[in-house]
Amino acid sequence: MMSDIKEVLISEEQIQKKVDELADQISRDYRDKHPVLVGVLNGAFVFLADLMRRIDLDCTIDFVAWSSYGKDTSSSGVFRIMKDLETNVESRHVLIVEDIIDTGLTLHYLLDTIRARKPASVKVVALLDKPSRRRIEAKADYLGFQVPDAFVVGYGLDFAQVYRNLPFIGILKPEIYAGRGTPPDELEE
Ligand code: IMP
Ligand code: MG
Numbered sequence: 001m002m003s004d005i006k007e008v009l010i011s012e013e014q015i016q017k018k019v020d021e022l023a024d025q026i027s028r029d030y031r032d033k034h035p036v037l038v039g040v041l042n043g044a045f046v047f048l049a050d051l052m053r054r055i056d057l058d059c060t061i062d063f064v065a066w067s068s069y070g071k072d073t074s075s076s077g078v079f080r081i082m083k084d085l086e087t088n089v090e091s092r093h094v095l096i097v098e099d100i101i102d103t104g105l106t107l108h109y110l111l112d113t114i115r116a117r118k119p120a121s122v123k124v125v126a127l128l129d130k131p132s133r134r135r136i137e138a139k140a141d142y143l144g145f146q147v148p149d150a151f152v153v154g155y156g157l158d159f160a161q162v163y164r165n166l167p168f169i170g171i172l173k174p175e176i177y178a179g180r181g182t183p184p185d186e187l188e189e
Contacts, residue, residue: 001163005153005170010145012167015127015155018144019047022125023054025142026095034058035093038085038114040106041065043099046156046164047127051097062087066106079109094119099156100128100147104138111138128152128169145169151177 026035034057039048041063052061065083094114101107107124114122126140132149147169153159154166159177163170 001166004163004173004176005166006173007171008168009147009150009152009171010169015144015168016050018127019050020054022142022144023051023056026051026125027054027056030057030059030093030095033093034060035095036060036062036087036089037095037097038089039063039097040099040110041083042164043156043158044097044127047099048097051125060087064110066110079106081113089114089117089119091118091120094122096122096124098124098126098140100130100152101126101138101140102130102133103135105136107138108136127155128157 037048037052037055037059039045039061042065045063048061052059062085063083064081064085067080067082096107096110096114098107107126111122111124123141124139125142127144129140129143129146130149131146150171151159152169153163153172154169156164157169158164159172163172
């Protein structure tokens with residue numbers, strides 16, 4: 001698996017230090033609020049698991065999973081909920097937990113969906129942001145790292161469902177996805 005990685009972009013130590021900082025900030029900002037942490041499956045589960053164990057508050061977790069119709073999913077932007085929240089978020093403080101904001105489409109539609117349920121507040125914590133690829137406005141209130149326009153894997157992020165268990169964020173060698181008929185640009189969850 002390591003031989004498929006061109007470069008370690010963010011080390012395990014760097015990630016853990018950043019997760020500590022984000023959790024401290026969130027613990028201060030949500031004092032006495034009992035937020036609902038909403039993880040976006042599958043990519044965000046590792047980040048959510050680390051983050052929640054450092055948050056010093058009562059909090060609830062829940063998950064959503066998204067899919068999209070059609071092949072050119074990113075540009076059509078037609079999203080479908082594969083797994084909805086179990087929690088009624090009306091009047092709750094919702095904190096969406098994302099692995100990476102890329103085009104911004106996932107976050108845009110998720111925010112629309114959650115806001116329609118009349119929460120007390122909605123904010124976003126994202127481990128990574130790739131602003132160069134944005135197609136629609138989307139912004140994290142709490143952000144780990146900005147990354148360049150490269151396909152990254154590890155710490156929950158996959159290529160073709162592999163590499164999620166790497167403890168760091170790495171850049172995949174282009175020859176790994178070349179010739180597999182599925183350029184990362186067209187991948188969704
Ligand atoms: P969006 O383009 O902002 O809607 O991002 C959709 C999803 O694509 C993210 O939540 C990730 O799961 C996935 N994704 C985007 N960029 C990458 C990447 O570089 N590596 C792995 N997954 C990615
Ligand atoms: Mg994701």
